[in-house]
Structures are given as structure tokens and as C-alpha cells.
Amino acid sequence: MAKQELLQIPLSNLIIGLTVKLPLPWTKNPFFINKIKLEQQSQIEIIKGLDIDFVFVVSGHDLLPIIDEETSEPEKLEVAAEEVDFKALAKKSMRLSQKRSIKAINDSRNIFANVVSDPEGMYRESATLVEDLLAHLIETDNVYLSLVDHGEKDVSITSHGVSIAVLAMGIAHLNNMSKSEIRDIALGSILHDIGKLKVPDAIRRKQKDLTDHEVNFMKTHPSLGYELVSRSGLFPEPILDIILHHHEFNDGSGYPDGLREIKIPIATQIVSLANHYQALLHQYQSPQLALGVLFKRSEYHNEKLVSMLVKLLGIYPPGTLVKLSDEQIGKVMMTTSKVKKPHVWTCNVSGGKPRLRFLIDEDVEIVEVIKKETLTDGAIKTLQADNVINFYFNHFSK
Known part of the structure; x- marks a missing residue:
């Protein structure tokens, strides 16, 4: 009799109670055996981190009531937690975060390159990037962050934008904002510094202190970015507001319009907070010290949002x-x-x-x-x- 063909399902359909078979050789399998009974959510998350797109269902929830008779000893289907090398999985997870981050940066570069020549293509590519970011945000019930290294000696506009998007989306998620709002925050974060492309490299990349004239020119980048992106007519107002007002502070001391909290949309406030934190991090070279400075400058940001940033980063943020x-x-x-x-x-x-x-x-x-x-x-x-x-x-x- 021919062996019964196993049902193939995508990783998004994994649920506790299934017994599944991984399409991997044992040398690449962190569980050491290929048939795993899913009893914990952590097992599902580990499988989602592997370089596979699907699994085979062996049994569970009446999906496939007849287990393959050639299955090895039943007790080997059970995977005890201690059999899993969690440190190896953590390292693999960090490498995946690194890979995803680099891809997001490369996608951002393509988006920036098309802002003038192909705005419709830019919009499509940016929407795809945002969906990737959103999928990665909601992979786990709680948001966890990883330190990633892009091999840069200084922060580029694109890597900065991706990092801001991660922080801002994490805050928005903790604030129970809708997926639609989080998408706007993600794209606004990616594009928030696009106006710096209009700032001469001699100013933007200057290592020494800027002159007053250069500082004033640099402060035009939100308006330059707004003009650059808004001319296509494709991007909704929340995204444009983030680009224009991501340097505004709640006490009215920001720029370009000196807005106070009541006039700053919550999405823009979140990106402003994430952007300010990243600027302090670059200045002080200490994630924890940057958080301390934010607390001392409490008049700049909504206290509730700052608390959410602390919850997202932890007492000891990545990089500390x-x-x-x-x-x-x-x-x-x-x-x-x-x-x-x-x-x-x-x-x-x-x-x-x-x-x-x-x-x-x-x-x-x-x-x-x-x-x-x-x-x-x-x-x-x-x-x-x-x-x-x-x-x-x-x-x-x-």
C-alpha cells in the first residue's frame, strides 16, 4: 500500500496540538528530530525562525487521524524543552533580525531613489516594505528588540529610518493603535528624513560643529521632505505630517512650526519621540543614558509615550x-x-x-x-x- 501523503501547511497555520514534520535534514534541525508535537507557543516561534516556508502535518485536530506506520517510537515525537539549544536558536534569531534589517534598508534605498523619477513605483515599494515591517512586529504577542549591525561607521538616512520605524511601531503597538495607524507611522518613519537628500553633503556629513547658517539650513529638511513627497499626491496626510513635523516638541520648542502638543497628531508625536531618542543615543553613545536624558526633558514628550518607549527598550536597551x-x-x-x-x-x-x-x-x-x-x-x-x-x-x- 502506498504511503499516505502528508498535508502541507504554511507556517502561519501552525497551532498548538499538531504533530508536524519539518522539511529539513537533521543537521539543520534545532529539535534534533523531524517530528515535533507542538505543545508550547515557543516551539511554533522557533519553527517560524527557520529557513522553511511550510511543514507537514502528521497528526492533530483530526487533520490527519492516521499516523504514518513507519513513524519511529512514539515517545520520540515529544520534544522536551531541554532538548532544544535555545542559545543556538537565539543566535539564529539575531542573524534573522540582522538579515531582515539589511533588506529593509536596501528597500528604503530603492524607495528614496525613485521619489522623483517614479513616485508611483516608490509608493508601491514603500507599501510592500511597510507590510514586511508590520508582519515582523506582530510575529510575537509581545514586542522584543534585537541589536543589529549594518557595518556602518555612521548612521545613514535609510538605516536611521528603519530603526526609527521599529521603535515607533513598537510604541504604537503598546499604545493599542490600529494596523492602519501603525502602517502610517511605519512609512512616515521610513521617509521622515528624506528631505536631507536636498541638503548638501558638505553640511549633512560634516564631522565638526555646524555654523549657525548650516544649522538653519539643516533645519529646512522637514519642509524639503514634505515638498518632495507631497507633490506626487499619493501619500496620505498622516505620513506627510510626520515628515513635516517630526522635530516638533510638545512644549512648542521644536521646528519648523513650533507646535504644541494639542496641535501634534499622536502618530507624529510617536515618531518625534523615537527620533529624539535615536539622536540622543548617537550623541551620548549609551542607550540607557539616552533614556535618562529623555526623562529629564519631560516637557518635550507625552509622559505616557515615554513610558511605553521604556517598556519597549527595557531598563537595559540593546547596545548597553x-x-x-x-x-x-x-x-x-x-x-x-x-x-x-x-x-x-x-x-x-x-x-x-x-x-x-x-x-x-x-x-x-x-x-x-x-x-x-x-x-x-x-x-x-x-x-x-x-x-x-x-x-x-x-x-x-x-
Whole structure:
């Protein structure tokens, strides 16, 4: 008798209770066996992080009541949590965040390149990018962030836009905003600095302090961006408002129009907050210190939104350099459900014995935030402490 053909389903249809078979050789399978009974949401999230588009259903929920008789011992269908190498999966998840982030940046570059020559094509490409970002945002019930590295010595307009989109979308999600509103926030974030393309490189890339004239010219970029994007007539007002007013503050001290909170739409307020945080991060080179400065400048932003940003980033945001209670030093790589227990890439003082650690599973605490200047050259190299800090969504939720 011919073997019964197994039902093939996309990863989006995975539910607890199914027993599934992965279309992978055992050497690429983190579960070590190919037939897994789904008993925990974390198993589903792990499968979604693999380089596959579908699985085969073996049994469950009467989808396929007859289990293949050639199946190996029934007990091997059960996957105990301890059999899964979570650290390997976390590293894979970080690589996926990196890959997705780089793709988003490349897509952004294509969008920017078409703003004048092909505005309709730009609109289509930007809508596709936003859908990708939204899908990655809602992959998990809670939003987790990963540190990503684009190999840049300085922050580009496109990488900055993607990182702002991630932060702003995370805040909007915590604020229970609709998918439609989050899409506007995502696209407004991607395009918010597009006006800088009209600013001469000599000003935009200047390493020394800008002159008063240069500062004033730089401050025209929101208006330049608004003019550039609005002329197509394709982009809705919320997106255009974000482009024009992402430097406005609630106390009226921002630009270009000196608006106060009541005149600034909530979507624009969220992008302004994310943009301000990223600017402080670039200035102070410390994610936690940048958060502290935001708290001190409470008049600039809505207190509720700032609290949501803190919830999103955690007490120790990705990129923060820390010292642990066991004298190891490290850099925060991923946020977790426990704000004081992120996943950390650690080493000893000289930079040796690097490893990824799940503080959430250890009786070890972060005792202090440290500065790059206190690290040895070996530790700086191991922790890549000089790299630009950018964020992307992470689907790994342990």
C-alpha cells in the first residue's frame, strides 16, 4: 500500500496540538528530530525562525487521524524543552533580525531613489516594505528588540529610518493603535528624513560643529521632505505630517512650526519621540543614558509615550554595555519579558571567553552600566563596542 501523503501547511497555520514534520535534514534541525508535537507557543516561534516556508502535518485536530506506520517510537515525537539549544536558536534569531534589517534598508534605498523619477513605483515599494515591517512586529504577542549591525561607521538616512520605524511601531503597538495607524507611522518613519537628500553633503556629513547658517539650513529638511513627497499626491496626510513635523516638541520648542502638543497628531508625536531618542543615543553613545536624558526633558514628550518607549527598550536597551555580578562584562543584545534580565553577549575583562548568556535563566544580575572608555582593547573588539546601535524586531521570546 502506498504511503499516505502528508498535508502541507504554511507556517502561519501552525497551532498548538499538531504533530508536524519539518522539511529539513537533521543537521539543520534545532529539535534534533523531524517530528515535533507542538505543545508550547515557543516551539511554533522557533519553527517560524527557520529557513522553511511550510511543514507537514502528521497528526492533530483530526487533520490527519492516521499516523504514518513507519513513524519511529512514539515517545520520540515529544520534544522536551531541554532538548532544544535555545542559545543556538537565539543566535539564529539575531542573524534573522540582522538579515531582515539589511533588506529593509536596501528597500528604503530603492524607495528614496525613485521619489522623483517614479513616485508611483516608490509608493508601491514603500507599501510592500511597510507590510514586511508590520508582519515582523506582530510575529510575537509581545514586542522584543534585537541589536543589529549594518557595518556602518555612521548612521545613514535609510538605516536611521528603519530603526526609527521599529521603535515607533513598537510604541504604537503598546499604545493599542490600529494596523492602519501603525502602517502610517511605519512609512512616515521610513521617509521622515528624506528631505536631507536636498541638503548638501558638505553640511549633512560634516564631522565638526555646524555654523549657525548650516544649522538653519539643516533645519529646512522637514519642509524639503514634505515638498518632495507631497507633490506626487499619493501619500496620505498622516505620513506627510510626520515628515513635516517630526522635530516638533510638545512644549512648542521644536521646528519648523513650533507646535504644541494639542496641535501634534499622536502618530507624529510617536515618531518625534523615537527620533529624539535615536539622536540622543548617537550623541551620548549609551542607550540607557539616552533614556535618562529623555526623562529629564519631560516637557518635550507625552509622559505616557515615554513610558511605553521604556517598556519597549527595557531598563537595559540593546547596545548597553554592562558589568555583571560575576565580574564579567557584556553588551545587551536582546530584550526579554523581564526588563532587568536581557540576553547579553559577555566576555572577561580582557575580551576572552565570549558567550551569549540568558540572564533570565541565571542567578546573575547586572550591577552597573559601564562606558566604552573603561574597556580594554580586547573587550572593545569582542563586544564590538564601537559599532553603531540600531534596532530591529526579534521573534525569539525566551
